[in-house]
Amino acid sequence: MADSRNRGQRRSRRASSFQQYKALLLKDLRQEIRTREMLTSMVVYALLVLTIYGAALAQVGDSVDVVALAGGLLWALIIFTSLLGLNRSFSHETESGCLEGILLAPVDRAVVFLAKATSNLIFLAVVELITVPLFFLFFLSGAELATTTPMMLLPLAVGTVGVAGVGTLLSTMTIDTRGRDVLLAILFIPVVFPLLYACVSATSVAFLGIEGTFGTFWTSLALAGAYDVIMIAAAWGLYEFVVDA
């Protein structure tokens, strides 16, 4: 086996970056479908947070306008749930040194980043598909919602992309550190704060639907979009240094 005639033929077939991206992404999806580790823990955590919200809001009755707080509550739920998922996103890669196995191959490190960020984005989106309707059902079903409420999907989408991109970079940086769960939170929340602030602002405007405030909505959305572009481009460029360090 492994005769030299086949060797040359084999070596001449180089994978394209897209093929490598597809292989990395499908591997992550296949693993998650099989184990459901990340999705289960994120959904269960999100449900617990919703329960705590419910208990806290039940104490104050009608004295608090839930709609005015909804943007902040929703984003706190998303950020803390995503932290849990991001902490787990590299657990399979580090268990048996699999990340090294990937880095041994002629794969552009930026492709590794992009594939991992995409899988994190998909998992976050799935969790949001479950938890956001529940959030509406538990806290906003009795409230009078503005007609602009569906516009909250825009900051939700832009914010989730940013969280997945920045979170992937930071979770890679903390892979081999002691107390990585805590360290990731300490790094992640300050770094993602400008995005969080912009998304909370845009989501709140969408929920409240007050005329004359839509300038704030679009400005916040533009800031969140600019944050995504800058941070993901930086993460793309920095990833090689992070994984090869």
Place this chain on the structure above:
Amino acid sequence: MAAGTGQGSLAVDARGLVKQFGPRRALDGVDLSIPSGAFLSIFGPNGAGKTTLLRILALLSRPTRGSLSLLGTDALDEPDALRSRIGLISHRSMLYGDLSAQENLEFFSALYHGEPDRVRIRELLELVELDHRRNDPVRTYSRGMQQRLSIARALVNDPELVLLDEPYSGLDPHAAELFDELIGRVREGRTFIMVSHDLEKGFDLCSHVLILARGQVVVCAEKAGIDRAAFRELYLATVGMGVA
């Protein structure tokens, strides 16, 4: 001291390799010349820089200083061109426990070739005698089976240079014997570099030996010119030197 210079093409040609981690110097001016087709065993006490050297040769880490040529190509200028020609077998399997042997090999094959090379994968599974378990999750395998599969993983790109980092770690004697047999079967046409604490096994397998201590080469030579007992004494004296 360099081994094997002037014996045809060199698989490894390193000059003045230095690797610095903060104030600590893990490698301190390592020179190494290993001819193609050789089997080099690297020995040394814990912290001597063996794994650091192997990681640099695997292109997983860059030296702080020095030059490195692998298989006739400048490894620092063109690492991507070399990666498909190098394989690494470590004490960690680098396999996904929740995926089957077939899925693991297809994944790693796709990283090298785009589409998984299924003919090659079948050959490799037959070689490591895991064809009958190809669809079972890797986490259900024994340590010895995982290590056999990690040989298949490392050979999926048909590498010319194979690096072994403490491959016997956690293997029982029977599994270690099977591992040796497999390595013997794939040795032709490849250069092997192995880091090991097992002096006897490492010495038996190799054609060249290297002892590292405190990040420096103590001895690097062809085995043919070395007396086993004298080498053992030198090794023990080196281990006694401890680390930097």
